[in-house]
Amino acid sequence: MSRVFVAGASGVIGRALVPILVAAGHEVTAMTRFPERGPALTALGATPAIVDAFDRPRLSEAVQLSRAEVVIHQLSDLTTPPGVPLGPEVLERNARLREEGTANLVEAVAAAGAGRIVAQSLAWLYAPGPQPHDEMDPLRALDPDGGPASLRGVLVLERLVLEDPRFTGIVLRYGRLYGPDTWDATPPEPPTVAVAAAARAAALAVDRGDAGVYNVVDDDGPVSNVRARADLGWTP
Numbered sequence: 001m002s003r004v005f006v007a008g009a010s011g012v013i014g015r016a017l018v019p020i021l022v023a024a025g026h027e028v029t030a031m032t033r034f035p036e037r038g039p040a041l042t043a044l045g046a047t048p049a050i051v052d053a054f055d056r057p058r059l060s061e062a063v064q065l066s067r068a069e070v071v072i073h074q075l076s077d078l079t080t081p082p083g084v085p086l087g088p089e090v091l092e093r094n095a096r097l098r099e100e101g102t103a104n105l106v107e108a109v110a111a112a113g114a115g116r117i118v119a120q121s122l123a124w125l126y127a128p129g130p131q132p133h134d135e136m137d138p139l140r141a142l143d144p145d146g147g148p149a150s151l152r153g154v155l156v157l158e159r160l161v162l163e164d165p166r167f168t169g170i171v172l173r174y175g176r177l178y179g180p181d182t183w184d185a186t187p188p189e190p191p192t193v194a195v196a197a198a199a200r201a202a203a204l205a206v207d208r209g210d211a212g213v214y215n216v217v218d219d220d221g222p223v224s225n226v227r228a229r230a231d232l233g234w235t236p
Contacts, residue, residue, distance in 0.1 A: 001024070001025040001026050001027070002026050002027070002069045002070050002206055002207065003026070003027045003029070003066060003067050003068050003069045003070070004021055004026045004027065004028050004029070004068065004069070004070045004071075004072060004206060005028075005029045005031065005049075005062075005063050005066045005068035005070070005071045005072070005114070006018060006021070006028060006029070006030050006031060006046070006071075006072045006074060007031045007053065007071065007072065007073050007074060007075050007105055008031065008032070008053075008073070008074035008075040008076060009030030009031055009032055009041055009046065009048075009074070010030070010032035010034060010037040010040070010041060011074055011075075011076055012177065012180075012181045012182055012195055013074045013120065013174075013177070013195060013198050013199050013202065014030070014032075014074045015040075015044075015181070016195055016196050016198075016199035017072065017074065017199040017202050017203060018030050018041065018044045018045070018046050019044050019045070020199055020200060020203040021046075021203055021206070022044060022045035022046060024203065024206075026206065027047075028045065028046040028047065029046065029047045029048075029049050029062070029065075029066035029068065030044070030046035030047065030048050030049065031048075031049045031050075031051050031059075031062060032048065032049075032050060032051075033050065033051065033052045033053070034050075035050050038050055047066070049062040049065075049066065053075050053097060053100075053101035053104055053105065054097075054100060054101060054104065055104075056104040056107065056108070059104050059105065059108045060104075060107065060108040060111050060112070062108075063105075063108040063109065063111070063112040063114065064108075064111060064112045066112075067112070068109075068112055068114045069114055069115060069116070070114060070115070070116045070117070070118065070206050070207075071105065071108075071109045071112075071114050071116070071117045071118070072117075072118045072119075072202050072205075072206070073102065073105055073117060073118065073119035073120060073157075073161070074120055074202070075097055075098070075101050075102070075105070076094055076097065076120075077090075077093050077094045077096075077097045078090060078094055088149070091148070091149040091150055092149045094149070094150070094153065095149035095150060095152055095153030096153070097153075098153030098154065098156060098157045099152070099153055099156040099157070102119070102156065102157045102160050102161065103156075103160055105117075106160050106161065106164055109166075109167055110164070110166040110167065114167060115167055115168060116167055116168045116169075116170070116206070117161055117167055117168070117169050117170070118170045118172065118202055118205040118206065119157060119158075119161045119169070119170070119171050119172070120171075120172055120174055120198075120202070121154050121157060121158055121171045121172065121173045121174070121213075122150065122154050122173060122174065123173035123174055123175045123191045123193075123215050123216070123217050123223045124175070124176065124191055124223075125139045125140055125150070125151055125154055126138070126139055126140070126223065127139060127140045127141070131222045131223075132221065132222055132223050132224040133215075133222060133223045133224065134215070134223075134224045134226065134227065135173075135212065135213040135214065135215060135227055139151070139154070139155065139158075142155065157171075158171050158213070162211070162212070162213070168210075168211045169211050170205050170209055170211060170212065170213075170214065171212070171213045171214070172198070172201055172202060172205065172214050172216045172228075173213060173214065173215050173216060173217075173223075174193050174198050174201075174216050174217070175190065175191035175192040175193035175215075175216065175217035175218060175221070175223065176188050176189065176190070176191065176192045176193070177192075177193060177194075177195045177198060178192055178193075178194060178195065179194045179195040179196060180195065181195070182195055187218065190217075190218065190221035190222055190223075191215075191217040191218065191221045191222055191223040192217065192218050192221065193216050193217050193218055193236060194218075194236065197216070197218075197234075197235075197236045198216055200234060201214070201216040201228060201232060201234045204232045204233060204234050205232055208231065208232045208233060209231045209232050210231065214227055214228040214231065214232060214234075215227065215228060216228055216234065216236075217236070218236045219236060
């Protein structure tokens, strides 16, 4: 069993993930920036850490105090109610978290000597080409003006996690989430994945899989999940 630090533990995937990790016997530190969510994380069997991802010194301290062996990055900032479209301000704010928050988390992982980081990404940003896309297919390129905020944030996140030699970096490219507390009760436009299945993939990646990218998506869509099935033992 491992000591696991979950960044973004009070988010939609984090709330599904923490109980899975605890049930598997892992020692879980659950990070959130909302003090009022700490008691709920305690009730799930985790030790809460109230930290803002933009506070690099405090984040580094929290990861080191947890003695984390594995860090799971589920940070997002998409605080609009289900059914309310994500406007450009929200997407820009979330992209900033993927860029600056990931950079801070990566440095915290390295400072703590954690050997592994598992980070969420997106499975619907592949460049046009034959389908189903696998992990070797390229993502879309940024336009000269910087391009969409979501794409920019994902490209930075994946580079920071995958190219740092100080730890094993795993990126889970999730399909569009559906299920409890998401924007969609039933599958939206593919690629898709149920929120519970996305959480299971992150839990499996604590001790399975080599460094690299894994598509975490439902079957029979425009993106292949063959590698996640084979290397993580995951199914949708």
